[in-house]
Amino acid sequence: MARRLDRNTVLFFGGALVLFAVVQVLISVGVLTDYYSNILRIGAVMAIVSLGLNLIYGFNGQFSLGQWGFYAIGAYAAADLTYRWKLHDASGVAVLLMVVLLVGVALWGLGRLLSKIRGLDILSAFGLYLVAVFAAAVVGVRLGGLLTGPLTSVLTALPAGLASQIVFFIAIILGGLVAAEVAYLFGLPVLTLGSDYFGIATLGLTVIVKVLLDNSDTMFGFEEMKGARGMIGIPHQTTWAWVFFFLMIVVVVTRNLLHSSEGRAIISVREDEIASKAMGINVANYKTLTFVLGSLFAGIAGALYAHINGFLHPDNFNFIRSFDPMIIIVFGGLGSVTGTVTAAFGWAILLEGVLRLFLPSGFETWRFVVYPLLLLIMMLLRPSGLLGGVELPFLKQLMPPLRAAAKRPEGAKGGQA
Amino acid sequence: MQTNLGQAAPRTFSERMLRGRWIGKVMLVALLAYAAWAVGRQAVQAPALFMEQVKNGLQLGFVYAMIALGYTMVYGIVRLINFAHGDVFMVGAFVSYFAISRVNLHLWLASLMPGLPEGLSLLVGTVTVILLAMVTCAFLAVVIERVAYKPLRTAPRISALITAIGVSFFLEYFGALDFVFSPDFITYQRPFPVQVWYIKGGIHPLVPGSEVPAGSVLFSNIFIIIALTSIFLLIGLNFIVRRTKVGRAMRAVAYDKPTARLMGINVDGIISITFAIGAALAGAGGVLYAIAFPSIVFWMGIIPGLKAFVAAVLGGIGSIPGAFLGAMIMGQAETLSAAYISTPMRDAIAFAILILVLLVRPTGILGETEREKA
Numbered sequence: 001m002a003r004r005l006d007r008n009t010v011l012f013f014g015g016a017l018v019l020f021a022v023v024q025v026l027i028s029v030g031v032l033t034d035y036y037s038n039i040l041r042i043g044a045v046m047a048i049v050s051l052g053l054n055l056i057y058g059f060n061g062q063f064s065l066g067q068w069g070f071y072a073i074g075a076y077a078a079a080d081l082t083y084r085w086k087l088h089d090a091s092g093v094a095v096l097l098m099v100v101l102l103v104g105v106a107l108w109g110l111g112r113l114l115s116k117i118r119g120l121d122i123l124s125a126f127g128l129y130l131v132a133v134f135a136a137a138v139v140g141v142r143l144g145g146l147l148t149g150p151l152t153s154v155l156t157a158l159p160a161g162l163a164s165q166i167v168f169f170i171a172i173i174l175g176g177l178v179a180a181e182v183a184y185l186f187g188l189p190v191l192t193l194g195s196d197y198f199g200i201a202t203l204g205l206t207v208i209v210k211v212l213l214d215n216s217d218t219m220f221g222f223e224e225m226k227g228a229r230g231m232i233g234i235p236h237q238t239t240w241a242w243v244f245f246f247l248m249i250v251v252v253v254t255r256n257l258l259h260s261s262e263g264r265a266i267i268s269v270r271e272d273e274i275a276s277k278a279m280g281i282n283v284a285n286y287k288t289l290t291f292v293l294g295s296l297f298a299g300i301a302g303a304l305y306a307h308i309n310g311f312l313h314p315d316n317f318n319f320i321r322s323f324d325p326m327i328i329i330v331f332g333g334l335g336s337v338t339g340t341v342t343a344a345f346g347w348a349i350l351l352e353g354v355l356r357l358f359l360p361s362g363f364e365t366w367r368f369v370v371y372p373l374l375l376l377i378m379m380l381l382r383p384s385g386l387l388g389g390v391e392l393p394f395l396k397q398l399m400p401p402l403r404a405a406a407k408r409p410e411g412a413k414g415g416q417a
Numbered sequence: 418m419q420t421n422l423g424q425a426a427p428r429t430f431s432e433r434m435l436r437g438r439w440i441g442k443v444m445l446v447a448l449l450a451y452a453a454w455a456v457g458r459q460a461v462q463a464p465a466l467f468m469e470q471v472k473n474g475l476q477l478g479f480v481y482a483m484i485a486l487g488y489t490m491v492y493g494i495v496r497l498i499n500f501a502h503g504d505v506f507m508v509g510a511f512v513s514y515f516a517i518s519r520v521n522l523h524l525w526l527a528s529l530m531p532g533l534p535e536g537l538s539l540l541v542g543t544v545t546v547i548l549l550a551m552v553t554c555a556f557l558a559v560v561i562e563r564v565a566y567k568p569l570r571t572a573p574r575i576s577a578l579i580t581a582i583g584v585s586f587f588l589e590y591f592g593a594l595d596f597v598f599s600p601d602f603i604t605y606q607r608p609f610p611v612q613v614w615y616i617k618g619g620i621h622p623l624v625p626g627s628e629v630p631a632g633s634v635l636f637s638n639i640f641i642i643i644a645l646t647s648i649f650l651l652i653g654l655n656f657i658v659r660r661t662k663v664g665r666a667m668r669a670v671a672y673d674k675p676t677a678r679l680m681g682i683n684v685d686g687i688i689s690i691t692f693a694i695g696a697a698l699a700g701a702g703g704v705l706y707a708i709a710f711p712s713i714v715f716w717m718g719i720i721p722g723l724k725a726f727v728a729a730v731l732g733g734i735g736s737i738p739g740a741f742l743g744a745m746i747m748g749q750a751e752t753l754s755a756a757y758i759s760t761p762m763r764d765a766i767a768f769a770i771l772i773l774v775l776l777v778r779p780t781g782i783l784g785e786t787e788r789e790k791a
Contacts, residue, residue: 063575123441123776189776196498197775200730204768207723211765219761320719323582330579365600368590375583376565383572 012394020244027240036353037240038308043348044243045305047341048250050328052297055254057326058335059263060290061270063195066186066202067298068322069209070179074299075317076213076225078175079234079306083224085167086235090152093170095144099137100177106136107184126189133185168237172246172303179299180292187291191284206319213314230313238307246304247341250297254337255395257293266290331378333385337395343386350374445773456757468634470756471749476640476709478748479647483702484725485732485740486654487695493671493735494691496574497566500581503722504588505558505696509550509703510713511598514605516546523608543608547646547704554700555693562692567685592715605711613637643705650701651741654694658737667691671735720764724751727771733784742782746770 023040026032032040053067077096084092110132114125155163190201212220217227225231257263265286268276277283306312328347332339355367378386460467484506491499516522523542526533565584569577592598613623617633629635658664669677670687678684706721707713724747732743747767754766774782 121438121441123445124438125441126776127441127444190772193775193779196496196734197730197779197781199498200727201772201775204727204772207768208765211762215761219759319723323579326575327579327582330575334573334575365590365594368586369594372583372586372590376580376587379576379580379583380565380568383569383576 008393012392016248020241023244024240039348039352040345041238041240041243041308042305042352043345044240044247045238045301045308046325046328046348047247047344048243048301048304049298050325050332050340050344051250051254051337052294052301053325054329054332054335054337054340055257055266055290055297056294058329058340059258059270060266060287061195062191062287062291063199064202064291064294065199065319065322065326066183066205067294067325068317068319069202069206070183070295070298071302071305072206072209072213072314072317073182074175074179074302075306075312076216076231076302077178077299078171078303079231079312080222080224081171081174082164082168082235082237082307083231083233085155085164086233088152088156089148090155090167091144091148093155093167093174094147094151095141096174096178097170098144098147099140100174100181102136102140102143103133103181104177106132107181122189122192129185129188133181164235164237168235168242168307172242172300175303175306176296176299179302180296183292183295184288187288191287191291203319203322206317206322210314210317210319213317225312228314230311232311234306234310234312236307236310238304243304246300250300251337251341251395253293262286262289327375331386336385336391338392339385445777448773452758456753459757465632465634466756470752472634472636472640474749474752475745476643476748477751478745479643480702480706480709481721481725481728481747482651482741482744483647483698483705484721485729485744486651486737487699488726489729489732489734489737489740490667490691490695492729494667494688495566495570495577497577497581498726499692499695500578500722501561501584501588502695502699503718503725504585504592505554505561505718506699506703506706506722507592507713507715507718508557508588509554509700510605510707510717511592511703512553512700513546513550513608513704513707514603514713516549517608518606522546522549539609543642546608547701550700550704551697552700554703555697558692558696559689562689567688589715589718598715600715602712602714605707605713607639607708607711609638609642611637611639639709643709646701646705650698654698654737657694663687663690724767727767730781731771731774733778733781736781736783736785739781739783 023032023037027037049067049071052070053064056062056064056067081092081096084090107129110129114120114128155167158166186202186205190198193201213225214228216222216225217229224233258267265276265281266289268279268281269283269286273283324347328343329340331347332341332343351367351371355370359366359370484502487502487505488499491497491502521528523539523546525545526541527535527538530538561584565580566577569580593600613635614620614637615623615629615633615635617630623629623635656664658667666677666682666687667690669680669682670684670691674684677687702721702725703718706717725744728743728747729740730743731746732739732741734740750767750770751763755763758766778784
């Protein structure tokens, strides 16, 4: 079916290509040193996490503080795979592949089964899901063990460079999928909570993930993750091309989703849950869909982040950091894709670049004094975000504006947190 | 999950089985039974150790209650999760540290009237230190409220939340500067000497350097001071909220701001007072926490703040008795799970309890069910 490309689409992809090429050339020539390209890569990674959160909070109105937990899950899952492959051991890939596959099948199958039973309460359903996922994971680990030998020999037969890139790609996708499956399982009971309670429960997820990572070597037998000492020796495979590729995919997926009828349903849930329900929208399904998709993005971003510095520490995934994507999306303007991406890069450049390099000597410790002050001033001057309502033409197309929260009566409860 | 309005209630046993509602309850009961067994088995083996843990849990619970009340009051009145509250708690601890080790504030009565018994003058001195921390924190909170939160009262709630996070970062890292507090751990000097007693067939004072008899429960004047101060402040708070005009105004504002304003209540003033009272309690909590765990650092407010926040949510955010109940549960859960289940996992266990409680009671133990508003 031939479709005429519209002008905005051509401009958008052309612009993106030019931007990518310019930065890539600058990196190759050596104008942008490793330090600066690092900032850009971190900016892109933060943009992906924040786009995920923007989907959950900005477009669907679910106040989630769990984004950082899913980011951590994706980072550690992917790092484990590539770390093992560096030692010529495909067991990580094989096992995680089987586990993700079987858990996915179990979640889907149980979902179909349970939808037949009327009147099942959430607690019971959650319990059944937990049992099913546990069983599927155990079987997956066994099957993965059987698959390890053949997979290792197949990957070893390939050229080394190609094999490691393939493993890296699989690791990113699996990292995202693990995060998404955890999000599905966790979101099932928690998404029924009211807005602030949902936020706190997801904050709890972030704390729990951090504690589990702290004890990954002593209690769960992942020796290579080294628990609270931090995981080292992860291959540095995240290039500008990889992050840009995934950022573009995430942007396009977000844009296309929001312009589909599912996207309209997602936005209508943000505007008014009860009215959406009355219009025949399955609110629970759309909440789950957005939460899982947003977490998938977080997992992908985590996987990319893990391979930037080659070092992961549980402290990076502290719950305090889970406010970073929240700050970014509020600054970029809730419900603005352009704003989120801009704010993410701005955040990375400000925090890692400007405040690190240009504070006068003797004032290095002022970095985190200046940052909150800027945050306060910006918030007081522009409470609706820097680019609230501004959107590139390609991304815009009939995006319904955020409901003006300022006009709501004081003390009203609802989607806004 | 779909709701199933319009379905007939199950009549027979098999119908009820098919509904499957029992599955979750059975699992929950099994989990609780496991926890009770894990704790109870060892409690029976070593009852003295168990009593000691319960006492530690009480001590922690009282401190958490002091912080949780501030969270819950502020949330109840402006629907803001005040993330800077944990750092106000930290400021309280530091103020008392400087008052004690730089100014010797705890000795003012002793130096003024040397004739008084030492215990009495130190008690008065300790109370003075706590009062100073409370007043400083209350003042700080009012300033924060006026500068950072008040201009955003009509903005979307997320803006105020981000601002609260900004204030929290600012207090922490401004405190970490060399000339403010310090970036390092500081050893806290208690305002009174520690006296330990043990209970074994009566209460005996423990002479330093002597053996503690096996199977005895130890407690110290730290525990007594924490318990008495918290109980006194909680009673005071209860009195203010239930019996005074300000308290009635606070409840009115929490219930319905526009109507409260129509009734002639100074809403902004009441919100400031709420912040001040909450922060004063947090300041007292900071001093008590530092007395119990005498090592202070600029980020010390984060974890107790988070725990207290969880406690407030557990009990039902917005409810004052709920915050107290939640804090007590959190204190016990933390010490008991650290002692009997798994020390490194205690934060995870605390949050797992929170999530489980929210699944059973979505607005906390004593929280009011959310009203539908148009």
